[in-house]
Amino acid sequence: MNDKLLLSNQVCFLFYQIDREIISLYRPFLDTLGLTYPQYLVMLVLWEEDNITVGHLGERLALDTGTISPLVKRMEKAGLLARSRDPQDERVVRLTLTEKGTALKETAASVPDALASCLDLSHEEYLKLKKDMTALLEKIHRQKCGL
């Protein structure tokens, strides 16, 4: 009758599962690094650009302050980064890698290849998937802005 409500017809459910499955593929490797998946994403940002603000980090990961704030506090406690108020503007909190956080990049360098081999995607498949998913994400963003 109403096929539209069948679980198997929900594309959203596919994304929901794929997201969790991918994260579970990361887990053994990230456990070795002592990181959770969102913490790994934070580290990727900091390895790219150190000494950023909490607000900027939230923008890059598309996470709000309610998620970011406790996340970076846990990472500070774990010795991965330091939080400090900007003397120029005391509202701003700047995030800096510790030695431990910087050093972890060496170990993390092998993670992308490890995952790629888990997923068993050729470079072409990877590029196509990345292109398709980027397009989909941008389409969603455009819709949300009501364009």
Next chain:
Amino acid sequence: MNDKLLLSNQVCFLFYQIDREIISLYRPFLDTLGLTYPQYLVMLVLWEEDNITVGHLGERLALDTGTISPLVKRMEKAGLLARSRDPQDERVVRLTLTEKGTALKETAASVPDALASCLDLSHEEYLKLKKDMTALLEKIHRQKCGL
């Protein structure tokens, strides 16, 4: 240097964002129904097959007991379903829709179309996306089993 660690090169981050964006598209519609997204998935299963066990629900949603158990308890409290031990096997808990839960299907019937129009996907695009993502999910499952 090591482009592989750039956030923008992580396909996983695309799926992470797409999953959250899609759920946020659902939110206004599900708020109307008084459901969260995982609760909506539970309702989809129950509208398909009523009187199922907690274990079966967990299998269909690929969620473990630590997630399912409190989830269905909250839904029981909300009056959407009833939990009862199976007299044949007291270990088993069976889930049944209440009148309210059954009735909610009428209102929910419009959700899939509402989402489709949010995503602005043609039927062909939807079918292709579903096919591609199903294939990807199955590929991940095969990898995990070590085949």
Next chain:
DNA sequence: CGCTATTATATTGTGTACAATATTATCACA
């Protein structure tokens, strides 16, 4: 200069996820 609006971050409260452990009921078999 003082006061209000805005900005950056934090906190609170609720609801997932998931690993690890606990609990209770059934099963298998000596």
Next chain:
DNA sequence: TGTGATAATATTGTACACAATATAATAGCG
């Protein structure tokens, strides 16, 4: 027929997500 193994679900503890609210610092403006 006990009794240890197994199965189904629950609980505990930790870590996100996110809406709503709070807090503190800066900016803007009369």
